[in-house]
Amino acid sequence: xxxxxxxxxxxxxxxxxxxxxxxxxxxxxxxxxxxxxxxxxxxxxxxxxxxxxxxxxxxxxxxxxxxxxxxxxxxxxxxxxxxxxxxxxxxxxxxxxxxxxxxxxxxxxxxxxxxxxxxxxxxxxxxxxxxxxxxxxxxxxxxxxxxxxxxxxxxxxxxxxxxxxxxxxxxxxxxxxxxxxxxxxxxxxxxxxxxxxxxxxxxxxxxxxxxxxxxxxxxxxxxxxxxxxxxxxxxxxxxxxxxxxxxxxxxxxxxxxxxxxxxxxxxxxxxxxxxxxxxxxxxxxxxxxxxxxxxxxxxxxxxxxxxxxxxxxxxxxxxxxxxxxxxxxxxxxxxxxxxxxxxxxxxxxxxxxxxxxxxxxxxxxxxxxxxxxxxxxxxxxxxxxxxxxxxxxxxxxxxxxxxx
Amino acid sequence: xxxxxxxxxxxxxxxxxxxxxxxxxxxxxxxxxxxxxxxxxxxxxxxxxxxxxxxxxxxxxxxxxxxxxxxxxxxxxxxxxxxxxxxxxxxxxxxxxxxxxxxxxxxxxxxxxxxxxxxxxxxxxxxxxxxxxxxxxxxxxxxxxxxxxxxxxxxxxxxxxxxxxxxxxxxxxxxxxxxxxxxxxxxxxxxxxxxxxxxxxxxxxxxxxxxxxxxxxxxxxxxxxxxxxxxxxxxxxxxxxxxxxxxxxxxxxxxxxxxxxxxxxxxxxxxxxxxxxxxxxxxxxxxxxxxxxxxxxxxxxxxxxxxxxxxxxxxxxxxxxxxxxxxxxxxxxxxxxxxxxxxxxxxxxxxxxxxxxxxxxxxxxxxxxxxxxx
Ligand SMILES: Cc1cc2nc3c(=O)[nH]c(=O)nc-3n(C[C@H](O)[C@H](O)[C@H](O)COP(=O)(O)OP(=O)(O)OC[C@H]3O[C@@H](n4cnc5c(N)ncnc54)[C@H](O)[C@@H]3O)c2cc1C
Numbered sequence: 001x002x003x004x005x006x007x008x009x010x011x012x013x014x015x016x017x018x019x020x021x022x023x024x025x026x027x028x029x030x031x032x033x034x035x036x037x038x039x040x041x042x043x044x045x046x047x048x049x050x051x052x053x054x055x056x057x058x059x060x061x062x063x064x065x066x067x068x069x070x071x072x073x074x075x076x077x078x079x080x081x082x083x084x085x086x087x088x089x090x091x092x093x094x095x096x097x098x099x100x101x102x103x104x105x106x107x108x109x110x111x112x113x114x115x116x117x118x119x120x121x122x123x124x125x126x127x128x129x130x131x132x133x134x135x136x137x138x139x140x141x142x143x144x145x146x147x148x149x150x151x152x153x154x155x156x157x158x159x160x161x162x163x164x165x166x167x168x169x170x171x172x173x174x175x176x177x178x179x180x181x182x183x184x185x186x187x188x189x190x191x192x193x194x195x196x197x198x199x200x201x202x203x204x205x206x207x208x209x210x211x212x213x214x215x216x217x218x219x220x221x222x223x224x225x226x227x228x229x230x231x232x233x234x235x236x237x238x239x240x241x242x243x244x245x246x247x248x249x250x251x252x253x254x255x256x257x258x259x260x261x262x263x264x265x266x267x268x269x270x271x272x273x274x275x276x277x278x279x280x281x282x283x284x285x286x287x288x289x290x291x292x293x294x295x296x297x298x299x300x301x302x303x304x305x306x307x308x309x310x311x312x313x314x315x316x317x318x319x320x321x322x323x324x325x326x327x328x329x330x331x332x333x334x335x336x337x338x339x340x341x342x343x344x345x346x347x348x349x350x351x352x353x354x355x356x357x358x359x360x361x362x363x364x365x366x367x368x369x370x371x372x373x374x375x376x377x378x379x380x381x382x383x384x385x386x387x388x389x390x391x392x393x394x395x396x397x398x399x400x401x402x403x404x
Numbered sequence: 405x406x407x408x409x410x411x412x413x414x415x416x417x418x419x420x421x422x423x424x425x426x427x428x429x430x431x432x433x434x435x436x437x438x439x440x441x442x443x444x445x446x447x448x449x450x451x452x453x454x455x456x457x458x459x460x461x462x463x464x465x466x467x468x469x470x471x472x473x474x475x476x477x478x479x480x481x482x483x484x485x486x487x488x489x490x491x492x493x494x495x496x497x498x499x500x501x502x503x504x505x506x507x508x509x510x511x512x513x514x515x516x517x518x519x520x521x522x523x524x525x526x527x528x529x530x531x532x533x534x535x536x537x538x539x540x541x542x543x544x545x546x547x548x549x550x551x552x553x554x555x556x557x558x559x560x561x562x563x564x565x566x567x568x569x570x571x572x573x574x575x576x577x578x579x580x581x582x583x584x585x586x587x588x589x590x591x592x593x594x595x596x597x598x599x600x601x602x603x604x605x606x607x608x609x610x611x612x613x614x615x616x617x618x619x620x621x622x623x624x625x626x627x628x629x630x631x632x633x634x635x636x637x638x639x640x641x642x643x644x645x646x647x648x649x650x651x652x653x654x655x656x657x658x659x660x661x662x663x664x665x666x667x668x669x670x671x672x673x674x675x676x677x678x679x680x681x682x683x684x685x686x687x688x689x690x691x692x693x694x695x696x697x698x699x700x701x702x703x704x705x706x707x708x709x710x711x712x713x714x715x716x717x718x719x720x721x722x723x724x725x726x727x728x729x730x731x732x733x734x735x736x737x738x739x740x741x742x743x744x745x746x747x748x749x750x751x752x753x754x755x756x757x758x759x760x761x762x763x764x765x766x767x768x769x770x771x772x773x774x775x776x777x778x
Contacts, residue, residue: 275777295773296766302776303717303769306410306697307690313412314693319419320412323489323651324685331686391679399658399685401672 007079014080018062018087025060026093027053033359035219036267036372038099039169039379042210042218047173050097054128057263062088063096064126064261067110072123073261081262089268096263100169101125101132104252105178105198107259108245112237121176121198126261133174133201135165135181135223136246142167143389145180146191146243150225152181154239157232159183159197161205161225167383171208171221174201180246183239194242196249197234205229214375215359253384254333266380269344269373271301277365278350288350297346304339311335327398334390337380344374409710412693413700417475421464422482428459429483433492435652435747438605441493446567447607448493453525456496463523465504470519477504477637478699481644485695488648491750493605495527495564497641502528502572505583505634508704509624517621518570518585526569530583531559531611532635538763539770542631544575546582546618553577553618555584558610563761565596565609572624573613574631581626584618591616603757605750633707636715639762640702643715643722644695646758650688650722653729653751657681657736664738671736680732687725694718713775720768723759730755 030049041047057063058072065081067073074080096102106125109117124130141147150163161181168177177199184193200206205228208221237245251257275289275298283291289298314320315328347370348355359368381387395401414422432452441447456462464480466472473479480500487494503522506515522528534543534557546553559573571591573584597610661672661681671677698714707715730752734741741748759765 289777292770295777296769299720299769299772299776302772303694303721304690306717307693307721309410310412310693310697311689313410314696317412317414319422320414320692320696324654324689327685327689331682331689334682335686388675388679391682392675394685395672395678395682399654399681401658401661401678401681402670404673404675404678 011079011083015083015087018084019091021060021062022087022091022093025056026091034094035097035217036095036369036376037379038095038097038265039383040213040215040217040219040376041097041170041173047097050094051128053094054096054098054263057096058126058128063263064102066259067106067122067126067261068118071110071118072126078258085262085264088264092267093264095265095267096261097170098125098128098131099265100134100174100178101130101176102261102263103265104134104249104260105132105176106261107252107257108178108249109198110259112245112248117198117236124175130176131170131174133168133170133177133223135168135177135179135199137165137167139164139166139222143386145246146194148180148182148194150179150181151185152179152183152195152197152230154183154232155229158229159232159235161199161228161230163225165223165225166220167211168208168221168223169219169383171201171223172210177201177223178249180242183242191243192240194246195239196236196242196245197230198236199230199234203228203230214378215372250385254390255336256329256332267373269340269347271298271305271343274298274301274343274347274350277347277370280365281350281352281354283350283352294350297349301339301343301346305343308336308339324398327394330398331390331394333380333384334387334394337377338387341374341377341381344370344377348374409701409714410697411700412697414696415479417479418482418699421461421475421479422486424459425483425486428455429486429490429492433487433490435491435750438491438493438750442604447564447605448495448567452492452494453527456494457525461496462499462525463503463519465500466507466519466523470507470515471523472503472519476704478702481640481695481699484641484644485648488645489651491605491649491652491754495529495567495607497638497645498529498564498568499527500641501634501638502530502568502570504637505530505572505630506585506624508634509583509626509630511624513621514585514624522570527564527567528570528572529562529564529568530634530638531562531565531571531573532638533560533562534558535560538635538760539767542574542576542581544573544613546575546577546584546623548577552620553623555613555616555618558612560610561599561608562611563606563608565611566598566607571611573611574626577623577625581628581631583624583626585622585624586616586618601757603750603753605754606757629706632712635762636707636712637702639719639768640695640698640715642758642761643691643718644699646722646726646755647688647692647695649751649754649758650684650691650726650729653726653733653748654681654684654688656747656751657684657729657733660737660740677736681736684725684729684732687721687728691718691722691725694721709775713772716768716772716775719762720765720772723755723765726751726755727759 062084064073065076066078069075152159179197179199183195205226210218278288281288288294357364463472465477468474544557571586695718698718702711733748
């Protein structure tokens with residue numbers, strides 16, 4: 001534990017340092033549309049721009065600060081990265097694109113990986129050299145992840161993979177995939193047949209085909225495995241134990257467990273931003289901010305936003321969470337992503353007739369930022385387990401309600 | 405628009421109080437006991453009140469020089485929450501607000517005269533309403549007569565008025581707000597008109613005041629700010645109690661959803677019941693975070709903008725959340741939910757009562773809009 005008094009000044013000095021560094025080093029507008037989320041990187045041009053930015057952040061010491069120093073981190077208490085992230089949000093810098101490595105696979109490897117795995121993977125995640133993707137969902141099995149059919153059959157010191165994955169974010173760029181595949185079909189319990197791999201992507205037998213998204217951009221792929229031969233050493237943990245690793249990974253993905261390297265993965269939007277939009281628009285002949293109904297809606301959103309921020313704080317006091325332990329961390333994804341959906345939709349409502357246009361329209365408010373943000377938001381209410389599945393999880397694991 | 409105070413502290417005092425409040429409330433109340441007390445005249449158990457005195461909680465917020473614990477009103481927030489969580493019938497929030505008001509506004513001699521008896525267990529309440537609108541300016545007038553004043557008029561829906569020893573009446577002198585400390589023996593029993601409340605576990609009465617003689621020593625000269633602040637503290641106490649009530653409502657729903665079967669399955673497995681129940685949990689969590697934030701920042705002097713915002717938000721969220729919880733509690737019990745015997749009856753009635761105390765959610769959001777946007 002850090003000495004409180006000492007670290008308080010240290011922390012505020014650090015905050016000043018990040019803030020100044022960001023002010024000076026924040027990339028200039030590249031002249032092309034930057035992604036609002038890591039799930040919409042559709043071109044090499046965008047990728048290279050973000051890769052450069054992530055490298056700069058990391059090499060300047062503002063990314064992966066709490067990861068072990070022997071693997072590219074600095075071994076600092078999490079509070080430092082938290083401060084850096086807060087400043088990044090404040091200054092609205094571009095996202096850190098390699099999220100599946102930084103936020104999900106990386107923490108899992110740190111937590112339960114072997115020395116060898118840590119040495120091989122962690123630094124490349126931070127530098128952005130090694131892009132990661134996730135191969136969980138399949139065309140016929142999404143929410144019902146336990147039923148996936150992609151096969152990995154042991155053959156000497158390799159596994160032969162056959163099948164297809166879908167909605168693979170950055171599938172076409174990735175060097176590695178966290179892959180959930182079936183190694184045993186005979187098992188009584190379907191989960192027992194699953195195994196978890198840190199699989200190479202740039203090998204024969206793996207191909208991807210891009211899928212166009214709701215926003216009109218690209219960003220994810222369908223990923224095909226045809227007799228793809230991956231080394232047996234890429235199996236993480238033991239064969240047949242893949243389900244519990246996948247569940248653990250999802251804890252990181254859903255933000256229920258800390259350990260991420262840091263950086264922002266999604267351009268944050270706040271009620272304050274929407275209030276700025278409302279200031280420029282009118283309802284029924286008067287400023288939207290004088291319209292009673294608009295005011296009431298905005299205040300409702302402000303209350304919920306504040307409750308979200310405060311929930312993170314309250315969760316650190318056990319005594320204030322005794323009634324329903326774990327409720328705050330387990331509901332955090334559901335709460336935040338659904339809130340954001342409501343907020344971004346409302347950002348369109350306040351625009352009046354201007355809400356009807358889209359990115360590309362010359363007069364679109366903020367170049368259509370909110371239209372795109374609203375559509376993009378569904379990546380968070382669907383990806384990583386849909387809101388309906390999250391509600392099941394909270395109901396079953398926090399309240400003890402029976403399964404469907 | 406920079407209102408980003410996100411402080412939550414849980415002090416040693418609150419922690420201590422929280423642990424004993426949890427135990428005390430569990431030992432002394434549950435819905436069965438609350439039902440028994442519905443038929444009593446005062447609506448609460450005086451033995452329980454005596455124990456609260458023993459614990460020192462009647463003066464928890466009052467300076468020790470007047471016989472209190474000097475913990476500040478924030479320390480009472482967990483107590484009130486646990487009272488809600490066990491549906492304890494007790495005029496404690498009314499009492500806290502009355503003593504808090506004298507502690508904040510009274511002069512030396514008023515504090516010396518009234519605070520020690522309040523700490524010792526004399527019960528207090530505050531009479532706010534001249535009409536049904538929590539947002540209206542005070543109207544009841546004091547008229548100067550020689551060396552004293554005369555008070556004539558009516559106060560509505562005064563919480564726990566029948567059991568109070570000291571009633572602090574919001575009034576005006578030449579349009580300036582004042583709080584007048586009235587001892588209950590100065591009123592005739594026929595001046596108190598009990599109201600029939602939707603929440604039968606609560607008590608309130610209208611008070612008719614006929615030429616009541618008021619001495620200068622009974623008058624606390626107030627300001628717009630203190631009137632606002634004391635209503636906001638009332639809102640916060642109500643929000644804290646509501647958070648507790650949501651919690652017991654939620655547990656009651658979960659109990660039924662995990663025991664009642666239809667179509668061969670526990671009804672909790674149906675998502676049209678499961679998901680709204682999760683929604684109640686999320687809303688309760690929001691309300692609770694807001695309440696403990698407010699409790700962490702409220703000042704002993706004039707409330708800052710941040711504190712005002714926190715209190716308004718707490719009440720707006722807690723009342724909406726409780727209304728939703730009570731409503732769903734009835735529906736999710738089916739025919740059983742429509743009976744007087746089902747505890748959902750207690751919760752939905754409490755929700756409708758609490759919704760209106762110190763202003764409903766829309767009122768509070770309107771105040772927030774003025775604070776934040778204008
Ligand atoms: C932008 C984006 C990026 C993604 N990136 C990746 C990635 O990189 N890697 C990866 O593996 N996956 C990725 N996904 C896939 C994502 O995890 C799945 O889409 C998600 O789990 C839902 O599965 P599905 O699409 O098959 O929908 P389905 O499971 O078919 O769901 C359809 C509808 O039914 C509902 N539903 C399903 N089951 C239940 C139930 N039991 N109770 C109530 N409602 C239910 C769902 O909530 C949904 O509304 C991504 C998705 C998106 C949108």
